[in-house]
Amino acid sequence: MAENIARVFADAIAPDPTRPLLTWYDDATGERTELSGATLANWVSKTANLLVDELGLGTGDTAGVLLPPHWQTAAVLLGCWSAGLTVAETPGEVDVLFAAADRVGQAEAWSAGDRYALALDPFALPMRQVPPGFADYVLEVRAHGDHFTPYASGAEDLVERARRRADELGLAPGDRVLIDAAAHPDPQDWLLAPLATAATVVLCANLDPTRLPSRTETEKVTRTLT
Template sequence: MKTTIPQVFAEAVRRDPAAPLLTWYDDATGDRTELSGITLDNWVSKTANLLVDGVGLGHGDTVALLLPPHWQTAALLLGVSAAGLAADLGGDPQPVEALFTSLDRLTSAAGWSTLDRYATGLLPLAMPLRTPPEGYIDYVLEVRNHGDHFRGAPVDPADRALAGPIELSHQDAVAEAADRAAQLGITAGARVLIDTAGYPDATDWLLAPLVAGASIVLCANLDPSKTEARAATEKVTLTLV
């Protein structure tokens, strides 16, 4: 049984590296981004290398991820885990070693104490920001400078995976995700359409499907009139709205 988030993700990629693992829709912008296991793994590796080689973080450090559900959020959360770091997904501001935020959460991010701040516009085609906010580095531009493969020390099941109001080890985070997958009816081989408005928690929209062995169709600003056709196009077997 897989007991760490990096193990769970590696298994998801190994099952079918070229198949869509996470497909992103935003009905407010018309954005559609499809990531195979290989492509998402590339972003995860680049992110882990950015955190370790670029920011200089070490095992056990904490990274704040003040971001909505999005494929880039998935890459960041999985990259943080791969690097042996703990992800703080929000709550009361805390001192952290680095922070990543979207433009809509800059006000909340201002209260967090850290010297290393990154912003992303979550733009279609992973476009960079025209002008990053003052005091922030553009995540999309910076991450592309880092290697496609990450060679870090193995993560221990007892290491912190999630920080903040509720701290979970990797083993506990994986167990919680497995429980949520069972509650939501997510099974191995499923292709799950998930409305971010109804399931904003990363355990639900990311970790539970990965632990169960499912692939994800993640939809923001979901237009209900498009759900049925999208489910057919994407060969969805379970819809969570």
């Protein structure tokens, strides 16, 4: 059976689920959020359970994702792939849509029965005001279970693409990769390619170049993508 993203994710965290897998910085707000493999896996499972148990979705269904690089985006994407959904790359008709609060206006280009908004606030706080026609992802997803058995099918093609991209970016197994979110907004770069090589990520939004030297040392970065 072809390998899928859910299997790659599981393999990436298996050696040590407690090690930092994805560390998020936003230099505009000063936020730093560090997720171990186990913590991110819990968010991924909750998302997959939301899709399967609450919405009745699975293999063959589609999701639209209007989200910037962010640790919560990683949870949404990996949750969709774990549940067997295909993430659409262009606007159109989908079964579920996830949108950042500042991108809900773009949702008009998508047709979706269920819509979730993400504030992307520090500490995953619930939204102060939920946009009309949307549910609050953070509020809804917390009610679901921490464990999910990924579907065996779905997103096989993404694995090969991710491995090719990892080669292009010069990533190696065990790398600690600092990534400028603005320069590499494609999930192939900031999420899938590192996972495919069992690398860990320091994802930086609004990156302040003056902080690079100290952050590289503090986070034990071995590869920088800016």
